[in-house]
Amino acid sequence: MLLPRWLLSDRAGLVMLAVLVILGVGVPILNLWVPPDHPLHVTSYTVALLGKYLCYALLAVSIDLVWGYMGILSLGHAAFFALGGYCCGMYLMRQIGTRGVYGHPDLPDFMVFLNWEALPWYWFGFDQFWFAALMVLAVPGLLAFVFGWFAFRSRVSGVYLSIITQALTYALMLAFFRNEMGFGGNNGLTDFKDVLGFSLQSDSTRVVLFVLSALALAGGYLACRWLVSTRMGRVLVAIRDSEDRARFLGYRVERVKALVFTFSAMLAGVAGALYVPQVGIINPGEFAPLNSIEAVIWVAVGGRGTLVGPVVGAVLVNYSKTWLTTALPEVWLFALGGLFVAVTLLLPYGLIGLLRRRRESAS
Amino acid sequence: MAPRPSFRAGLTGFALLLLACFAPLPAQAGDEELRATLAPLRAADFNTKAELVEALIAANHPRTVAILTAFTTNRLHYAAAFDRMVISADSAAEMTVEDAVTGEALGPVGRRDLDRITTNNRLRRLIGDRLAQLGLASADPQQRLAAVETFVRNPDPASAALLQERQTLETDPQIAAQLEAALALIDLTSADPAVRAQAAEVLGGRIPAEIRGRLMRVAADDPDATVRLAAQEALAKTELRLRLLGWAETLFFGLSLGSVLVLAAIGLTVTFGVMGVINMAHGELMMLGAYTTWVVQQWLPVNWSLPVAVPLAFLVAGLVGIAIERGVIRFLYGRPLETLLATFGISLILQQAVRSIFSPLNRAVAAPEWMSGTVMLGPLEVTLNRLVIIGFCIAVFTLLWLALQRTRLGLEVRAVTQNRAMARAMGVRTARVDALTFGLGSGIAGVAGVALSQLTNVGPNLGQNYLVDSFMVVVFGGVGNLWGTLVAGLSLGVANKLLEPWAGAVLAKILLLVFLILFIQRRPRGLFPQRGRAAEA
Numbered sequence: 001m002l003l004p005r006w007l008l009s010d011r012a013g014l015v016m017l018a019v020l021v022i023l024g025v026g027v028p029i030l031n032l033w034v035p036p037d038h039p040l041h042v043t044s045y046t047v048a049l050l051g052k053y054l055c056y057a058l059l060a061v062s063i064d065l066v067w068g069y070m071g072i073l074s075l076g077h078a079a080f081f082a083l084g085g086y087c088c089g090m091y092l093m094r095q096i097g098t099r100g101v102y103g104h105p106d107l108p109d110f111m112v113f114l115n116w117e118a119l120p121w122y123w124f125g126f127d128q129f130w131f132a133a134l135m136v137l138a139v140p141g142l143l144a145f146v147f148g149w150f151a152f153r154s155r156v157s158g159v160y161l162s163i164i165t166q167a168l169t170y171a172l173m174l175a176f177f178r179n180e181m182g183f184g185g186n187n188g189l190t191d192f193k194d195v196l197g198f199s200l201q202s203d204s205t206r207v208v209l210f211v212l213s214a215l216a217l218a219g220g221y222l223a224c225r226w227l228v229s230t231r232m233g234r235v236l237v238a239i240r241d242s243e244d245r246a247r248f249l250g251y252r253v254e255r256v257k258a259l260v261f262t263f264s265a266m267l268a269g270v271a272g273a274l275y276v277p278q279v280g281i282i283n284p285g286e287f288a289p290l291n292s293i294e295a296v297i298w299v300a301v302g303g304r305g306t307l308v309g310p311v312v313g314a315v316l317v318n319y320s321k322t323w324l325t326t327a328l329p330e331v332w333l334f335a336l337g338g339l340f341v342a343v344t345l346l347l348p349y350g351l352i353g354l355l356r357r358r359r360e361s362a363s
Numbered sequence: 364m365a366p367r368p369s370f371r372a373g374l375t376g377f378a379l380l381l382l383a384c385f386a387p388l389p390a391q392a393g394d395e396e397l398r399a400t401l402a403p404l405r406a407a408d409f410n411t412k413a414e415l416v417e418a419l420i421a422a423n424h425p426r427t428v429a430i431l432t433a434f435t436t437n438r439l440h441y442a443a444a445f446d447r448m449v450i451s452a453d454s455a456a457e458m459t460v461e462d463a464v465t466g467e468a469l470g471p472v473g474r475r476d477l478d479r480i481t482t483n484n485r486l487r488r489l490i491g492d493r494l495a496q497l498g499l500a501s502a503d504p505q506q507r508l509a510a511v512e513t514f515v516r517n518p519d520p521a522s523a524a525l526l527q528e529r530q531t532l533e534t535d536p537q538i539a540a541q542l543e544a545a546l547a548l549i550d551l552t553s554a555d556p557a558v559r560a561q562a563a564e565v566l567g568g569r570i571p572a573e574i575r576g577r578l579m580r581v582a583a584d585d586p587d588a589t590v591r592l593a594a595q596e597a598l599a600k601t602e603l604r605l606r607l608l609g610w611a612e613t614l615f616f617g618l619s620l621g622s623v624l625v626l627a628a629i630g631l632t633v634t635f636g637v638m639g640v641i642n643m644a645h646g647e648l649m650m651l652g653a654y655t656t657w658v659v660q661q662w663l664p665v666n667w668s669l670p671v672a673v674p675l676a677f678l679v680a681g682l683v684g685i686a687i688e689r690g691v692i693r694f695l696y697g698r699p700l701e702t703l704l705a706t707f708g709i710s711l712i713l714q715q716a717v718r719s720i721f722s723p724l725n726r727a728v729a730a731p732e733w734m735s736g737t738v739m740l741g742p743l744e745v746t747l748n749r750l751v752i753i754g755f756c757i758a759v760f761t762l763l764w765l766a767l768q769r770t771r772l773g774l775e776v777r778a779v780t781q782n783r784a785m786a787r788a789m790g791v792r793t794a795r796v797d798a799l800t801f802g803l804g805s806g807i808a809g810v811a812g813v814a815l816s817q818l819t820n821v822g823p824n825l826g827q828n829y830l831v832d833s834f835m836v837v838v839f840g841g842v843g844n845l846w847g848t849l850v851a852g853l854s855l856g857v858a859n860k861l862l863e864p865w866a867g868a869v870l871a872k873i874l875l876l877v878f879l880i881l882f883i884q885r886r887p888r889g890l891f892p893q894r895g896r897a898a899e900a
Contacts, residue, residue, distance in 0.1 A: 062810050073700045147880075154884040159641050159699045164880050170831045171876040174869050261372055289831065293707055300704060333715035339707020344701040 006229035012308040012352065013225055017218055023050070024214040030208045044203050046064050047210050048278050049322065053315045054213040055275040058220050060298045060310035062267035065224050067296070068305030069233065070260055071240035072157075075292045076165030079172050080140035082286035086176075086270025087139055089130030089189035089282040090123060092200075096193050109191070110184045120182045129196055136273040137266045143257060144265030152254040152261075157243065166289050173287035188283025195277055206278070213274045217311070220267045224307055227260075236260060294336070298341045303350025312351060379512060397424045401448045401463060405441045412482075414491055420493050428497060430463050435490045440477035444470060451477065468511050492522065499529045504538060510540040516573060518548035544569055547820050551577060556587035563590060568604045569598030570742070575601055611743050613860050619749035621856020622756035622819060625849055627829045628836035629763060632848045633804030634684075635837055636821035637767075637780050638797065640692055641703040644710035645833065646826025647717075648805045651683060652676035652812020653821045658724045665729045670812065674835045676809035683713075684805020688798050695798075710826065725822040734817065748817055755814055763807060766847055776800045780843070835879050841889030851890060 003028045007013065027050065030042040059081050093108045102112040106119055125131040147168060151161060179185035198205040227233055235256055239248040247253045248319045285291075295314075302313025317339070324332045347354060400418050406414060416434075419427055433439040433450040440460070442449045448463035449472070461468050482490075491513070498510025526546050533539045543565060550562035563581060566574055575598070582594035627649060634642045634759070642648075655676040660668045687709055695702045701756075734748045767773035775796045778786040787793050788833060815825065836855060840847030855875060862871035886892070 073703070076371070150881070150884045156884055156886055156887050159703060160838065160883060160887060162641075162700065162703060163838060164883055165531040167831055167835060167876050167880055171873045174873050174876075178869055290827075293704070297704065297708075308491075330719055331714070333711045333718075337711030337715065340711070341691055341705050344705040344708075345691065 006226060007222070007276045010225060010308075012306070013221065016308050016311055017221070020214050020218050024211050027210060030206055032203060033155075044206055047203075047206050051206070051210040051213045051278045053269045053318050054210070054217050055278070056295070056298065056318055057270050057311040057314040058213075058217045058271035058274075059295050059323070060218050060302070060314040061217070061224055061307060062264040062271065063295055064304055064307055064310040065227070065267075066261055066264045067299060068307070068310075069240060070257060071243075072261065073159075073162045073296065074165045074261075074264075075162045075289065076167075076169035077265070077295055077344075078291035079165075079169035079261075079287055080144060080265040080268035081272035081275070081291075082172075082176075082282065082284075083140045083143065084136045084238050084272030085276040085282040085286060086127075086183060086189070086272075087132055087135040088276045089192070090126040090183075090275035091129060092192040092195060092277060093189050094123075094127040095195065096191065098130065099193055100191070105170075106230070108184070108189070109181075110187065111182070114179060119151040123182070133273075136269050139239060140265040140269035141262050145262040148258040148261040148278065149254070152257040166292070169287050169292055170289055173284050173289075176287060178283035184283070186284070188281060188285075188351075189276075190283075192277065192280060198276055200280070207276065209278050216270055216274055220270070221307060221311070227263075228307070230363065232256065232260075249310045297336070297340055297343065299350075301347075301350055302355075303347075303352030306350070306352045309350045309352035316351075394424075397422055397426070397464050398447065401430070404439075404448070405478065409483055409486060412486055415488055416486070416493065420497065424464075426464060426466060428494065429466070430885040431490050431494055433463070434480060434482060435487045435494075437479060437482070439463065439480045441480065442472060442477055444472065448480075449477070469894040492519070495522070496525055499525065504535050507533075507535070508538050508541065511538055512546055515541060515548060515571070518545060518552070520549050520552060523549045544574060548574065548577060551581060556590050559585065559590045560589065560593040563594040564595045567600035569601065570605065570608070608742060612745075613864075614857060615740075615743065615745055615749070617755055617857030617860035618853060619856070620859055621853035622753045623814065623850030624832055624836050624856050626752075626756050626759060626814050627808075628840075628848050628852055629760060629845070630804040630807035630811060631803035631833050631837050632840075632843070632845055633763070633767075633807065634801055635834075635842065637776060637843050638800055638804070639699070639780075640696075640801065641699055641706065642687075642692075642801075642804075643703055643707040643711060643830065644687065644826075645805075645808055646828070646830035647710045647713035648680045648684060648826070649812035649815060649829060650717060650821075650823065650826040651680050651713070652809030653728065653816035653825055654721065654812075655679050655809065656728070656813045656816040657721075657728050657821055660729060666731045666733060668729075669731055669734075669817075672813050673810055676813045677806040678809075680809025681802040681806030682810065684808075685798050685802040687805070688801035692801065693797065694792070714823045714826070721823075723823060724799070725820040728816040728821050730817055749773075752814055752818070759807065759810060759850060762846070763803075766803070767845070772796070772799060772803075776803075819822055831876075835876070838883060839879055839889055841891035844889070844891045845892035847889060 009218070020105070027042055027047060031044065031047050036043075058302055059077065061305050062080075063077050066074055096108065098105050100109045100112075102109055104112050107116060111119070126135070136254060140271075147165075151164065156164065175181055176188075177186055177191050183189065192200050194200055195205070198208075208232045227235065235246065235251050238249075238251070239253055240255065243253055272282075272286075294317075298314040298315070299310040301317055302309030302311065317336075321332060324335060343350065349356070385600065397419075400415060400422055404412060404415055415813045416431070419431065429450065430439065430448075438451045440449050440451060441447075442460060445462075449460040449469060450463050451458040451472075458474060459468070459471050460477070469646075495510045495513050497507045501507050501510070511526075514526060523546065525540055526549070529541045530539065530546065533542055547562040547565040550558050551566075553559055553562070559581070563578060566578055578594050578598050578601070582591055582598055585591045585594065627646075630648070631642065631645050634640050634645065646802050652672075653676075656668065656672040659672040660676060663671055687706070690703060691705050695705060730748060734751050736747050737744050738750065739745075740750070767776060769775075775786070775791050776799075778789070778791055779796045779800075781791050783793060786796075812825075814830070815821075819825065819828075836852045837848055839855065840849070840851030859871050859875055862874055866874060883889075
């Protein structure tokens with residue numbers, strides 16, 4: 001076969017990738033070329049919804065890389081997701097141009113509303129797609145590197161690290177809520193018109209975004225799968241299982257951790273950047289500590305340390321969320337809370353772990 | 364042999380008593396005499412009325428002040444029905460009146476049946492002066508103070524002699540200080556620049572707006588340069604004092620905010636610090652305490668609700684805590700990250716339960732009367748509820764400290780946290796101790812919730828808002844260290860209030876969070892790390 005060995009042995013991963021390919025090809029066909037009254041037609045709403053799930057799945061994969069393989073429970077990963085989203089949102093904001101309510105050529109509406117004279121320095125360059133795309137990787141990556149480097153070098157680990165990551169996203173949320181920050185305050189960035197000249201309202205743009213999300217997820221998954229199969233991946237697991245021993249064996253634990261943490265944050269940033277054009281808004285609520293913890297539970301439900309599990313968990317949990325919050329809004333938080341308790345008590349290895357155990361007991 | 368001190372004191376007291384009995388007092392007029400003095404008021408012209416006022420003062424009757432006050436406020440009337448002077452309670456069409464001389468209530472009388480004794484400005488000023496003089500001589504320090512304060516507001520050179528006379532007699536330091544201010548204000552109008560300069564110097568450092576206003580005018584307009592200089596120096600002194608007071612006020616606000624933080628975090632010190640359990644539902648236990656307060660207020664009058672709510676909130680939150688420990692946490696000991704997730708799930712369930720049972724909207728918890736209003740703390744005016752919170756925080760802290768250091772349970776808790784296996788070998792029932800410790804920490808969270816219900820909105824999100832803060836306090840102080848939590852909470856509170864004026868409330872909070880994130884990286888074990896064997900575990 002043409003596939004490398006590290007991928008060949010990953011059967012669950014191959015299944016998931018196959019499903020992604022089928023979705024990536026099938027959904028566009030069913031949406032664009034099957035007539036709307038046909039029973040197999042996929043509505044644009046569903047396309048956007050599925051795209052959203054795929055972005056969440058990529059976020060979950062990025063969390064699994066650091067939690068499942070390196071033992072770092074980050075309760076602030078949604079911060080990197082949201083930062084990526086804001087970078088993308090800033091680009092989309094600049095694309096609005098004179099079509100805003102106030103029709104100012106440079107300033108977004110909320111800045112005109114706040115009587116700002118000129119664009120703040122950190123908004124420069126975001127009218128260029130390549131610059132924004134670079135920032136989607138650079139901003140979350142830089143924050144994660146600086147934060148991780150200091151935290152890991154002073155050997156902050158375990159629950160302390162979890163709590164300060166939570167404080168980080170909480171602080172960012174408070175900061176982005178401020179109007180003076182220049183990111184639209186409470187309302188965030190919204191009212192986007194088009195991306196690279198293609199209207200965000202059109203079906204074909206939405207389908208392209210969906211396919212891009214599927215590609216990003218597949219790419220992110222493959223990158224993580226490759227990473228954990230290399231020698232470095234072994235070091236990651238060694239750090240997870242016994243950090244001190246890995247250090248005594250001569251590995252520069254803090255460098256490995258900072259590097260992988262940064263890579264994971266970049267993946268989360270990409271997920272956020274693809275998420276924003278599909279939902280049409282980014283606001284400081286995305287930084288809420290609850291979002292990060294919800295993302296962690298997707299990983300736990302699917303099974304951490306598997307990389308496939310988080311994808312399954314993210315899609316399943318979010319599908320039930322979509323369904324429950326419309327059908328039985330009262331029940332959703334009970335269900336989510338119950339899920340936290342049940343998964344930690346009964347399913348320590350998640351759904352994938354359950355499947356594996358069943359197969360082992362069968363053979 | 365000298366007499367014993369207590370005996371000597373008794374003797375002195377007796378001598379003073381005797382003296383008081385024989386001290387010459389102005390003769391007190393009887394009721395009939397007073398009635399006779401009042402009677403002509405009805406027909407008198409203003410000059411005669413002035414004389415009659417002097418006569419009333421001279422009569423030194425217990426009702427004099429009441430009658431004169433009524434006179435200046437247009438509430439003194441002649442009532443034909445009773446053929447005597449009466450005082451009305453208000454000025455409605457139908458008035459309840461009382462006998463001017465005896466104060467006996469005479470029932471409602473129509474306005475037409477009353478003949479009001481008229482006054483003019485001259486009379487009112489005269490009566491005001493005389494009342495102030497009466498007040499100056501009053502035996503009640505409160506009334507004397509009020510009288511002196513009227514002189515501070517309207518310094519009148521004519522009453523200087525009167526004030527000086529009082530100054531030689533006054534023993535109460537507060538009143539003496541006010542007298543000094545009143546005299547200095549009068550001296551500011553003196554023709555002699557030296558006297559004015561001296562007066563300005565005396566007035567330096569006094570806060571009241573009327574004194575500062577006078578000084579500012581003198582500093583700007585006085586014809587004499589030395590007086591202007593003296594006034595400017597005096598104003599600088601006042602400025603300094605004001606700034607010190609401002610700092611003291613910030614410190615107090617900071618301490619009260621810090622007390623809230625300590626209250627919120629102290630239960631966590633027990634569960635997280637002592638037991639090592641990350642309880643993300645801690646904030647929701649506080650929320651339960653706050654809702655307990657609300658429920659109690661539905662049944663009991665507000666003034667009585669808090670003493671009942673505190674123990675009840677402790678019980679409710681404590682029992683819920685024990686249920687959480689027995690139902691979930693005990694299966695997860697040694698797996699802190701899983702504990703964190705499971706307790707977070709519990710917090711979501713508790714939030715939604717409150718939302719379903721009560722309502723998603725905030726509930727209004729009333730503040731009892733005895734907690735509202737202000738109180739003077741030296742020169743500082745502080746709101747009573749903040750003071751109560753600080754006191755409550757100290758009380759809760761002391762009780763918890765005693766419980767951990769002086770009781771059997773506390774001993775067992777410390778034994779289990781230091782060396783679980785050894786404690787078990789010595790016969791400590793660790794499972795029971797775990798449950799009770801967790802219950803204790805949760806109960807304290809509930810008690811903190813009662814305090815929070817007096818400060819913020821009581822709603823389903825109450826707990827979430829304090830969760831990050833309380834973890835920060837515990838981690839900053841050093842895990843497992845009660846004193847560390849106290850110091851950390853109070854210093855974070857003060858730092859927050861110090862930053863607020865120039866950074867704004869939100870930015871101050873962000874700055875503190877960033878500071879804490881950096882701090883934990885420098886000292887991962889907090890301000891006061893645990894040392895010795897317990898730290899290794």
